[in-house]
Amino acid sequence: MIPFNKPFLTGNETDYIRLAVESGKISGDGDYTKKCHLFFEQKFGFKKALLTTSCTDALEMAAILIDIEPGDEVIVPSYTFVSTVNAFVLRGAKIIFADSEQTNPNLDATKIEALITSKTKAIVPVHYAGVACDMDKIMEIAEKYDLFVIEDAAQAIDSYYKGRPLGGIGHMAAFSFHETKNIISGEGGMLVINDDRFVNRAEIIREKGTNRSAFFRGDVDKYGWVDIGSSFLPSEIIAAFLYAQIENLDDIQVKRKHIWNHYYQGLVEQANSGSFGLPVIPKYAFNNAHMFYLVCNTLQQRTDLIQHLRNDGIYAVFHYLSLHKSSYYAAKHGTRDLPQTDNFANLLLRLPFYYELTDDQLNQVIQSVNSFYK
Known part of the structure; x- marks a missing residue:
């Protein structure tokens, strides 16, 4: 059989995993995690990149960051993976499904405005097959109605809209490194934050609602529970595998x-x-x-x-x-x-x-x- 997918190894994955293990730190936010963050921020100009255990987790973080509450409405394409909508449904949002374009599966930006109500809080464009949605139109609508834009860029690493990297246009974006993606870590994802308002809180939510990251940087003299959150950060094993991929x-x-x-x-x-x-x-x-x-x-x-x-x-x-x-x-x-x-x-x-x-x-x-x- 010619399989549908076969994970590709560049050659350094197991070496980097071994080095991570030998370093004595295999929990999250170690050296390989920092190297991955730096790569994505420098190569694509993302304001803040945070590795997560999956793209699903990145979307769930985004939903928390924009304070989705019961009764809020979120406009999402119907032709997408269930994680795109689950992240917002879990917070109590009502999903308003948008139709695809006639020529490709991306949501039709010309149909969005008619779906907006006083309860609309966000638009979640999905860049299907790594091909950009009409982001100028989407951002124009979002600005007009004061809405958040969360790019589902699960399939869109190293892809662009009018020369701008996908994931770097909306307020936030979620990427996937699942084994079917261009670069992989088995399971894994990344939240990208392009709006300064969300950077500090994103670190807190990712660390179970604590300011632990700020503590380890020396920004505070102790850390505690300051917000809601969960364990969204991946281990160094995953980050080490991913770093071997992004080098190639x-x-x-x-x-x-x-x-x-x-x-x-x-x-x-x-x-x-x-x-x-x-x-x-x-x-x-x-x-x-x-x-x-x-x-x-x-x-x-x-x-x-x-x-x-x-x-x-x-x-x-x-x-x-x-x-x-x-x-x-x-x-x-x-x-x-x-x-x-x-x-x-x-x-x-x-x-x-x-x-x-x-x-x-x-x-x-x-x-x-x-x-x-x-």
């Missing part, structure tokens, strides 16, 4: 872009015949080669294509289901139709994508897809 970010990105372009060039002729759709990258966005997907013409076609690929030893998968139709939230959403979301939920198919895919394997996938349609 440029090399990883070059290879992933090669894979993406190879797929596109091998499938574009068949796509132009009307067999399926290919990813659309808006002019304002950048392609960080997080994934490659097809948009089939019918649900049955997608089902048959998945089986055809598996018969050829290739593991391809569909992606998100429409959250507004989920068993948990359907009754809360109401009857408002989100046709583009349902379109991607029914038709999008992800092809195998990982660093070690060879050109021969890519050609095998391309040939299998093309043979299905021919």
Whole structure:
């Protein structure tokens, strides 16, 4: 089988983990955590970067930081992973689902303003496949209505909007280093804070509601319980693994872009015949080669294509289901139709994508897809 995903090791992960263990400190916020923070702040210009145990935790921290309370409304795309909304539901928020764009799964920024009420507190754009949402439009709306913007940049490391790094535009952003992402630590994430108002409190929330980080810096002579919080920081084991990955970010990105372009060039002729759709990258966005997907013409076609690929030893998968139709939230959403979301939920198919895919394997996938349609 050609698997859907295979975690890539750069070579230094286990060495750095061993060094972390030998240092005598394997709990959070050690040397490797600090190195990771510094890397992201310097390379992408993020005001403050804080590693977390997952992107989910980073989103939950953001929800606490903007003081989400029962009755608040948060505008979120329906075509996303459940963590995007769970973080706010846990605080009592009502989720107002937005539809996707017609040409890509990102939320349609032109539909946001009609969803805003006096209870709206935040907008959470998800940069699907690492491709930017229309952030100028989103930030303009947020400023007009005094709303917070939390970028779900789980898939968007080293991706850009009009030259600006994703995750560095909203008030805050959440990244993922899950094993399916461009750079990984197995599980792991990061909260980025771009608004000075949230920097100090973010450290406190991340440290179980204590000012422990300030104590270790010498800012206070003792630390105690000063706010709500939880244990959001990862161990040095995770940070050491991640640091080996970020040292090789440029090399990883070059290879992933090669894979993406190879797929596109091998499938574009068949796509132009009307067999399926290919990813659309808006002019304002950048392609960080997080994934490659097809948009089939019918649900049955997608089902048959998945089986055809598996018969050829290739593991391809569909992606998100429409959250507004989920068993948990359907009754809360109401009857408002989100046709583009349902379109991607029914038709999008992800092809195998990982660093070690060879050109021969890519050609095998391309040939299998093309043979299905021919």
